[in-house]
Amino acid sequence: xxxxxxxxxxxxxxxxxxxxxxxxxxxxxxxxxxxxxxxxxxxxxxxxxxxxxxxxxxxxxxxxxxxxxxxxxxxxxxxxxxxxxxxxxxxxxxxxxxxxxxxxxxxxxxxxxxx
Amino acid sequence: xxxxxxxxxxxxxxxxxxxxxxxxxxxxxxxxxxxxxxxxxxxxxxxxxxxxxxxxxxxxxxxxxxxxxxxxxxxxxxxxxxxxxxxxxxxxxxxxxxxxxxxxxxxxxxxxxxxxxx
Numbered sequence: 001x002x003x004x005x006x007x008x009x010x011x012x013x014x015x016x017x018x019x020x021x022x023x024x025x026x027x028x029x030x031x032x033x034x035x036x037x038x039x040x041x042x043x044x045x046x047x048x049x050x051x052x053x054x055x056x057x058x059x060x061x062x063x064x065x066x067x068x069x070x071x072x073x074x075x076x077x078x079x080x081x082x083x084x085x086x087x088x089x090x091x092x093x094x095x096x097x098x099x100x101x102x103x104x105x106x107x108x109x110x111x112x113x114x115x
Numbered sequence: 116x117x118x119x120x121x122x123x124x125x126x127x128x129x130x131x132x133x134x135x136x137x138x139x140x141x142x143x144x145x146x147x148x149x150x151x152x153x154x155x156x157x158x159x160x161x162x163x164x165x166x167x168x169x170x171x172x173x174x175x176x177x178x179x180x181x182x183x184x185x186x187x188x189x190x191x192x193x194x195x196x197x198x199x200x201x202x203x204x205x206x207x208x209x210x211x212x213x214x215x216x217x218x219x220x221x222x223x224x225x226x227x228x229x230x231x232x233x
Contacts, residue, residue, distance in 0.1 A: 004157075006157075009155075032219055042226065043119075043206065043224040043226045043227055044158070044208075044224040045224075046221055049219065049221075051219050090157050090158070092157070100219055100220075101146075101163060101170070101171065102148065102160040102163060102171065102173075103148075103150075103158075103160065103222060104160065105157030105158045106157050107155070107156055107157050108155070108156070108157050
């Protein structure tokens with residue numbers, strides 16, 4: 001079975017500072033990896049995904065993530081955050097290839113931006 | 116905008132009552148998923164359909180929960196004899212499959228139905 005661990009439940013940062021949200025996953029088979037964002041009172045929006053190929057994945061809103069198979073990690077980074085990045089961020093995984101179906105989510109990291 | 120829609124957006128009920136939620140997926144999406152999200156947690160998978168067939172159910176889906184997708188379009192999720200522990204956000208998502216599995220087809224999420232059981 002697959003699982004996802006988000007190591008930080010809350011991350012406070014100052015505006016324009018860099019941020020890294022940490023994510024580790026566990027799986028005995030190949031998986032696809034995702035980061036979703038959830039703004040207050042809204043649904044989930046896909047930030048970026050890793051399916052295969054280059055381990056550095058770029059997403060929307062200036063976010064990027066790096067897949068590290070040896071460390072089973074998929075950390076999310078942004079070089080300079082804005083107030084509008086305040087949201088809950090979820091790391092997630094699903095089975096790779098034609099088996100892809102349900103998504104397993106981490107418990108989330110709340111990113112709060114201080115002016 | 117023809118995204119995933121869910122109704123109602125909010126539902127308050129008393130313990131022991133039955134509730135039903137509806138999800139309308141993106142047109143021509145043959146897969147439909149239900150997830151539940153409790154406060155401070157990530158969404159948890161409940162069940163999914165491919166067309167009208169229910170292909171997988173989580174152990175979280177107790178006997179009081181039932182989901183249907185009778186014509187392969189919209190879906191309903193019913194909770195019978197609600198309990199306070201059922202209070203959560205119920206999310207629906209849809210995607211399409213291309214049959215080959217060579218590309219990943221993104222799941223698009225609806226805004227959710229927030230259930231409060233008093």
